[in-house]
Amino acid sequence: MPDRKNSNSPQPGIASDRTPDVPAPTVRRLPQYLAFLQRHLAQESGEQVSCTHIANDLGQTTSQIRKDLAYTGIVGRPKVGYDTAELIAAIERFLGWDNSRDAFMVGVGALGTALMGYPGFADRGLNIVAGFDVDEAKIGTMIHGREVYPIERMMDFGPELHVHIAVLAVPAAAVPEVIPFLTLSGIRAIWNFTGIQPEVPRNVIVENTDLSGSLALLSSRLEQAFSAE
Amino acid sequence: MPDRKNSNSPQPGIASDRTPDVPAPTVRRLPQYLAFLQRHLAQESGEQVSCTHIANDLGQTTSQIRKDLAYTGIVGRPKVGYDTAELIAAIERFLGWDNSRDAFMVGVGALGTALMGYPGFADRGLNIVAGFDVDEAKIGTMIHGREVYPIERMMDFGPELHVHIAVLAVPAAAVPEVIPFLTLSGIRAIWNFTGIQPEVPRNVIVENTDLSGSLALLSSRLEQAFSAE
DNA sequence: TAGATTGTTAATCGATTAACAATC
């Protein structure tokens, strides 16, 4: 049996798939480029942009910028560079940020509440339409204009509203008991802020955002700096 | 001139430095291990733990666990494994999470407010003692028990309270005007949630936590999954 | 045209995984 895992070799005569296995680090950098390009477009003579330009502003190499941008499918012009508006459109399209998608907030404690008020989500097409919690006291309240429902109701709303994304911000200990509600509601992607890896069916996408990992990096560098004194 | 950059070769006769250049991915994983170990210690017969044990729970390889743990300086015993409590202590010590450190929250909008109410910081020794903002309406209010001051006051409080850490959660556009206040206040480490790379003196540590990078990864995988249907 | 910039291949770098001798 041939090992086809991660095969990057294009098969002759067969059109290549839409997304040819873009490295995660590249995808993570795209929003940075996007933010720069939006600032750049607002300036005088910002219609065109070169890799040198982007690299200087973001403190990266031109090689990396060129390689990253190539994944979005955009084509530049030698000597000239890229058309800024076109490049913005290409990145947004690649990320799906040109359409808005609805999502549920699961767990409306301190972090969940904060995230619901964070404009960065809506700016990027992620539209939180409702909150869910197990806490009786929170049910029926409004958070930044969205109502909070008992978690069981997700199984009604999910299929009804065709919502496939959940932002998970419950306490770590509650993760195992909450996950079944998500999977039974038709959720296909979970943005997980709990720090616990949830057990989900293989077709459900989980993206972990772990604040403690970042804090660990900050802490250890600080330790190092102080101990060097 | 010999190239000493990133030299890992220990010099004979000279005691090695405290922190021998631990890879960032390793540091980011340590909090995961810590969380597992704390759960593990609470169980029956959780006094000892092996790499196999940790790897199974977290879905990683034993090689990686062993390598990561070695960086913290802990020594295990063949056949037996590690002493759980000792391993917890070693990781906390490595990260500096065994002492608490004070920090300022700069920018108390939606995200800043949320982060101030997030118990995960205090659990890991990061103690937010005050908030700062430019918005007149917010000054003087209390957020989760901490008062909000005008940003200029940071230059008084920083040196007075010996606070060296700032959590930065102002709008991206406000970053350039806010940074001078931090550096003039004796801030040495910035946990940056703005998505903009701030210009700081070389001795100031900046750790970027960019939610949009994570969202980008989630979005692109979702795009891919939907387009495959 | 001449020169700057792209697109892409090759070289380098660093992290992960595999393997295995040492050890309790």
Next chain:
DNA sequence: TAGATTGTTAATCGATTAACAATC
């Protein structure tokens, strides 16, 4: 002792950086 697990070195893998021909 026999066998499981550590500590560590070697092999693999993948991302970043460098280099350069193609191009407008």
